[in-house]
Amino acid sequence: MFKKNPELLEQRDYLRKDEIRTTNGMSYAKMTQLSELNEIDMVISQKGNKTKYLVNKRSYNDALDSMKYLITKKEAALMLGIQKDSVPKLIAAGLLKTYRKSSSRFELLSHTEVKQLMDECRGKVVDTRDIKGLRLHDALITYSVNGLSIAKINHFTREGLLNPLTDNENGNFTQNYYIEDELTKCIEIIKKEKQLAVGYFLKDVMAILKISEKKAWKWIEAGILVPDQVVILKDGRNRYLFAKSTIDSLVIKKNTSNTA
Numbered sequence: 001m002f003k004k005n006p007e008l009l010e011q012r013d014y015l016r017k018d019e020i021r022t023t024n025g026m027s028y029a030k031m032t033q034l035s036e037l038n039e040i041d042m043v044i045s046q047k048g049n050k051t052k053y054l055v056n057k058r059s060y061n062d063a064l065d066s067m068k069y070l071i072t073k074k075e076a077a078l079m080l081g082i083q084k085d086s087v088p089k090l091i092a093a094g095l096l097k098t099y100r101k102s103s104s105r106f107e108l109l110s111h112t113e114v115k116q117l118m119d120e121c122r123g124k125v126v127d128t129r130d131i132k133g134l135r136l137h138d139a140l141i142t143y144s145v146n147g148l149s150i151a152k153i154n155h156f157t158r159e160g161l162l163n164p165l166t167d168n169e170n171g172n173f174t175q176n177y178y179i180e181d182e183l184t185k186c187i188e189i190i191k192k193e194k195q196l197a198v199g200y201f202l203k204d205v206m207a208i209l210k211i212s213e214k215k216a217w218k219w220i221e222a223g224i225l226v227p228d229q230v231v232i233l234k235d236g237r238n239r240y241l242f243a244k245s246t247i248d249s250l251v252i253k254k255n256t257s258n259t260a
Contacts (some may be wrong), residue, residue, distance in 0.1 A: 014043070015060060017053035022172075026111075027075065031055065039063045070099055070108035079114055081136075081172030086150045090117070093151035121157045123166030123176040131165055133177040143183060147190040153178070156186045199228060199243045208247060209254060225250070 020026050031053075035042040040063050041056035063069075076096070077084040087109075090096045095117055098107040133139075140148060150173070156162040162183070164176035200208065205225070206216050219225035220240075227240035 013057050014054040015057050017042075017055060019170075020055060020060065022078065026069075026071070034063055069111040070101065071111050071114065072106065072108060076109045076114045079111075079172065080118055081174035082150055089149060089151045090154065093155060095151060095154055117154065118172060121154045121164070121173065121176075122171065123164035125169045126165050126167065128167040131167055131177050133165065133179045134183070136173050136176050136178070139178045139183060143187055146187045147194065148183070148187065152186070152190065156182075156189075161186055161189070199241050200247055202227075202240045202242070205242050205247055209250060 017028065017031060020031065021028060031040065031042065034040045035055075039059070041059040043054050043056075045052045045054075071079070073087040074084050077087050080087075087096070091098055091109075096109055096113060098109060100107060134142060136150075136153070139153065140150065153162060154173075157164060162178055164178050166175045166177065168175045202213075202216060206213060209216075211219070216225060220227070225242070226246070228243040228246065229241040231239040231241055
């Protein structure tokens with residue numbers, strides 16, 4: 001049960017209740033339940049209308065180990081500093097796994113695995129004066145049109161292609177800053193991945209075949225260059241998509257004719 005001992009609030013081996021909720025995703029109700037079961041040691045200090053809670057770090061870590069603690073997607077989102085809707089994207093990308101308890105119909109996540117992802121993708125801690133780049137939210141707004149997502153950002157970070165910075169050693173993804181040059185290179189990788197999977201747009205085809213726009217349209221009219229898909233944009237303009245195999249065969253023909 002709760003113990004009244006204000007002096008303990010200043011000891012380093014105790015964690016603030018709100019700190020645990022923010023960094024580890026554990027709800028206040030869960031902490032209270034564990035305290036009542038004597039699974040964790042929680043102390044309370046009350047001054048006037050203000051009540052402060054602190055949890056013994058060792059008892060908290062022991063409780064996590066003994067429970068093999070599973071958390072909800074909402075708690076994982078809170079822990080990572082992202083929207084709840086983004087958690088399934090991390091799961092779909094293979095960055096997190098889900099588990100089920102027989103007593104619950106909901107998919108749960110391992111607290112340990114979520115923390116591991118956070119530790120792997122947290123920015124390098126530097127002095128505030130050395131911070132540069134875009135914060136996570138700004139990076140997503142700027143480059144989402146290019147296919148950048150929270151899953152892609154974490155994938156590139158784990159691969160070492162993104163090296164975020166932060167001035168908060170206990171921060172989550174929202175405190176990360178991403179260097180714009182590195183983001184630009186990652187966007188190029190995303191673009192190439194899409195091309196390999198789907199094909200090329202006309203502008204890309206012109207660059208690959210080294211032909212002018214005028215010549216490209218002549219080839220289209222002559223049936224030499226046939227789009228495999230026409231994408232209609234919101235403003236009514238058409239974008240032509242060409243299969244990779246189609247363009248590859250044209251490259252071979254063009255190279256053969258040049259060497260003949």
